[in-house]
Amino acid sequence: MKAKTMDLILWRHAEARDLPDAADEAAFDAEADLARPLTPRGEKQAHRMAEWLNRFLPESTRILVSPALRTRQTADALGRKYRVVEALAPGQSHTQALAASRWPDSREPVLLVGHQPTLGQLAGYLMGGAATLDGPAWAMRKGSAWWLRHRDRAGVAEVVLVSVRTPEKL
DSSP states (O other), X not given: OOOOEEEEEEXXXXXXXXXXXXXXXXXXXXXHHHTOOBOHHHHHHHHXXXXXXXXXXXXTOEEEEOSSHHHXXXXXXXXXXXXXXXXXXXXXXXXXXXXXXXXXXXXXXXXXXXXXXXXXXXXXXXXXXXXXXXXXXXXXXXXXXXXXXXXXXXXXXXXXXXXXXXXXXX
């Protein structure tokens, strides 16, 4: 009997322009943060990673993207349809991202395009288990993709790290 598997790919948005320095944290402008575009370097990172992902992602892959401009521009490099979901917006929890992915019960692979620390917390949670539910985020470089696979082997669930790629190392 073949093991049931589900692939989850976490793709952190590529390099984006910085927000102008605010005098204090209270001046943080969430709307301005959502509107930050990719830098020219970020556009190159997104295209390089998209080229790699498109070689391996099945056509049936469900792509979910944060509403932030930088994540949509990153996902645009794939040239595939995607759905913008609020659960991946900056400041959302990794448990919301996990629920949106329907891990591990989705019938098709899922690609999440989002932000730190959410994606790093999600990777840590999935690789480390419930003990890291509120643990620190694993560091994910801008533009990098982490490919995880959930599989059941002889009735035992396990998570396998299939690949970690950065745009600079492709």
